[in-house]
Amino acid sequence: MDAYKSGSPIYLDYNATTPVDPRVAAAMSPFLEGGFGNPSSNHLLGIAARQSIDGARAQVAHMLGASSEEIIFTSGGTEANNHAIIGAALSRRQERTHIITSAVEHPAVLEVCKHLQGRGFSITKIGVDKFGMVDADEAIAAMTQDTALVTIMLANNEVGNRLGIGYRNNLSLMAYEYESNLRNGNYGHGY
Ligand SMILES: Cc1ncc(COP(=O)(O)O)c(C=O)c1O
Numbered sequence: 001m002d003a004y005k006s007g008s009p010i011y012l013d014y015n016a017t018t019p020v021d022p023r024v025a026a027a028m029s030p031f032l033e034g035g036f037g038n039p040s041s042n043h044l045l046g047i048a049a050r051q052s053i054d055g056a057r058a059q060v061a062h063m064l065g066a067s068s069e070e071i072i073f074t075s076g077g078t079e080a081n082n083h084a085i086i087g088a089a090l091s092r093r094q095e096r097t098h099i100i101t102s103a104v105e106h107p108a109v110l111e112v113c114k115h116l117q118g119r120g121f122s123i124t125k126i127g128v129d130k131f132g133m134v135d136a137d138e139a140i141a142a143m144t145q146d147t148a149l150v151t152i153m154l155a156n157n158e159v160g161n162r163l164g165i166g167y168r169n170n171l172s173l174m175a176y177e178y179e180s181n182l183r184n185g186n187y188g189h190g191y
Pocket residue numbers: 015016075076077078079081106108153155156157
């Protein structure tokens with residue numbers, strides 16, 4: 001910590017973690033320093049906390065083009081990945097039991113996939129090229145009518161590259177191809 005304060009080292013690990021942005025610290029400080037209400041409590045402090053959380057949720061939803069009901073705050077990445085992957089997989093378990101992921105996912109994803117593999121799901125891991133990009137064609141080819149979920153990171157935590165959305169190797173293109181294949185009956189049954 002002293003080394004960090006002295007300013008002498010050059011920190012090059014922003015993929016792993018960054019200092020707190022002063023604007024974030026300023027926004028949080030009223031709650032850390034006094035506004036401690038439980039947002040589920042039905043008194044003034046609780047109601048104020050609830051309003052702050054609802055306001056933050058609406059801001060995040062607006063930023064992502066989502067609705068507030070779709071935003072769930074978690075304690076961090078591992079919890080979020082567990083919720084999203086296990087939730088999506090189990091909700092489709094009756095019809096589909098195949099999951100596609102990439103070979104370069106964080107353990108917070110790969111371990112969840114392993115957990116689901118032990119519970120009857122099959123997992124396909126897509127490789128990456130020398131730039132660390134997923135091969136969209138390989139992912140599209142891996143999709144079957146049994147595919148319940150494709151879970152691929154947006155940005156890699158080791159090398160910092162962005163894997164998909166908005167690039168040539170486009171994840172939304174994969175979703176589109178999958179949808180078209182389903183619709184055209186290329187997996188056996190059209191709809
Ligand atoms: C890509 C990625 N996913 C998940 C995690 C796990 O996040 P957390 O430590 O918040 O549980 C990390 C942590 O560095 C990460 O880099």
